[in-house]
Amino acid sequence: MLTCPNCGISPLAHATRELVYTYKGRTTTIPDVVVEHCAGCKEVMFAQGEHEHYGALVQAFRKQVDAEEGKTIRAMRKQLGLTQHKADQLFGDGEGDFARYEASEAHAPAALVKLLRLLGRHPELLDEVR
Numbered sequence: 292m293l294t295c296p297n298c299g300i301s302p303l304a305h306a307t308r309e310l311v312y313t314y315k316g317r318t319t320t321i322p323d324v325v326v327e328h329c330a331g332c333k334e335v336m337f338a339q340g341e342h343e344h345y346g347a348l349v350q351a352f353r354k355q356v357d358a359e360e361g362k363t364i365r366a367m368r369k370q371l372g373l374t375q376h377k378a379d380q381l382f383g384d385g386e387g388d389f390a391r392y393e394a395s396e397a398h399a400p401a402a403l404v405k406l407l408r409l410l411g412r413h414p415e416l417l418d419e420v421r
């Protein structure tokens with residue numbers, strides 16, 4: 292049995308945990324993550340090979356959240372009656388930004404997402420941005 296590398300005293304024991312992961316305000320639970328647990332110092336670390344397993348599930352979740360964000364940005368832009376070109380001019384740093392955001396090829400800045408959400412609730416303020 293392996294000794295805990297953190298405290299160097301207690302043996303490590305296998306355990307299965309549910310790990311909560313949050314990305315862009317969305318939370319998921321990664322089930323059945325195999326960890327090594329120290330009863331002495333309470334250190335918890337991934338079991339061998341488990342970091343890759345956990346990482347793959349986290350990546351899949353992030354991809355899903357990003358794809359949903361792209362759809363949300365497209366819906367908010369259309370709600371404001373803007374073409375991608377016009378939205379790029381008003382909010383983007385360059386041409387093609389909204390096409391990339393909506394295709395989930397680029398991350399929209401959080402401030403932009405909040406601004407679009409705000410304008411969706413108060414479309415009369417769009418004239419202030421122009």
Ligand SMILES: [Zn+2]
Pocket residue numbers: 295296297298299300301329330331332333334
């Ligand atoms: Zn320990």
